[in-house]
Amino acid sequence: MQSIRELKSNFSGPPPASMAAGPDAYLQGSIRMTLEDLELWKTFHEIGTEMIITKPGRRMFPHCKVNLSGLIQCAKYILLVDMVPEDGFRYKWNKEKWEVAGKAEPQPPCRTYLHPDSPALGSHWMKQSISFLKLKLTNNTLDQHGHIILHSMHRYHPRFHVVQADDLFSVRWSVFQTFTFPETSFTAVTAYQNTKITKLKINHNPFAKGFRDEGTNKKRRANKNPACLEKRAKLPGVLNEDSKDSSSPGFCQSSYDGYDGEEGRLAKRKDEDAVKEERYSPWGAERQQGVRTDSPAGADTREIYNTEQLVPAPASYQPYRAHEYGKSPSPSSSVGSSITGSGRSSFESRVPDIATDPDHDSSKPGPSHCGPQPLPGPQDYSGVLNMTMAQAGKPGVIGHHIYSPYSTEQPLGQWSGPGPAQYPPPHPLTADYTTQAVHHGYHHGNVGEWSQYPLFSYSCW
DNA sequence: TCCTCTAGCACTTTTGAATCGT
């Protein structure tokens, strides 16, 4: 695995200020990524998003859906998503709230989900929403399907990488930009802990319609075993708390009013957010108890995101902060400044695109990609990068492997990374890049943060 | 005993092949 230090030399040192401001011919406006369904994400985030992980793999809900702008129309890009641990802790659900339950388990093999359209022209990415619907999460460390492997009862958030690269083989030498959205952080679970989350999922996920009260599944609900209900009644935070959901004290004072008419309340809640920012995270209760101060449980989620080092943390996954900020903007205020017309979360990067990389042949994105050249159909590299094993044998799927100088054996299709011990420790370079990222002094709003660094300083390769 | 995880269930949506009509 190539160290960050090595990459640094290839990258000619810290990101020069000129990269941001230099009169490069390919200095494009800015890459902007916005999160769709922001309100929905926020609704979940207020309560404390949980994502089910299963052995065969489970989709996320809400699923990640973003919009991109500011790309070079005729240059090719690759979009990637990976999951980053929020901190170095394991959590447990106890009495209506999440509590730290110990140190995190060793990080499972790192995997990155490649958007199946990758690589595609900038125009392709910008003409429509980019959905990561088929991204799946698993807790099976031996997973052969290329799903993203997570630990249950640990917190993560997705990172979106935009890489300007003609193909997957050149990704390695490419510079990419990374975006994160605070609203998308979640706790991986094998079974829902918070009934409010369950209800939200049922209410919003079409596949769960059958569990809605007004749905057709009355028979099933009517047949619930009374004994079972009684048993579950003894458990805190389980189903039968429906009646007290909206009034349960000490639970982040959620604005969740129960799930009747939930959708209709979204707009209303949006306004309320502007006032009650402290309830924005269900981790607030823990903060009050002083359980922990440098985990999300103990710190304002906003702050975490505004100070977080986007370069992967060391094995312990302690948030590595190269830069300390003052109190980050309140969710409400920053929301207002970052929500686009459609109410999306967004973050705008103003770093020049990869074309400004001195080592990058800036002439390449030129005519060779532009002009009458038809937009290539989505090249299904999913068989290579993500759905590897599952699809490798299918017709029409490119079945080659990606070359890896670090492992001639391992099919890089899985983007599997080294064991946790191989994660690089905090490195000056990472700090450099973070500094670079934050030195632009953007108003990050409440949502996105980006960084730009040589690809796969992370563990995937 | 508690907590976490898993398998099977009933339900829904999605997908793709087959059929039909123009």
Place this chain on the structure above:
DNA sequence: AACGATTCAAAAGTGCTAGAGG
């Protein structure tokens, strides 16, 4: 023969539940 619309079954995606296992 080609194309589009419709139908239908299979596949896939949900949360629920009981029970296993550490």
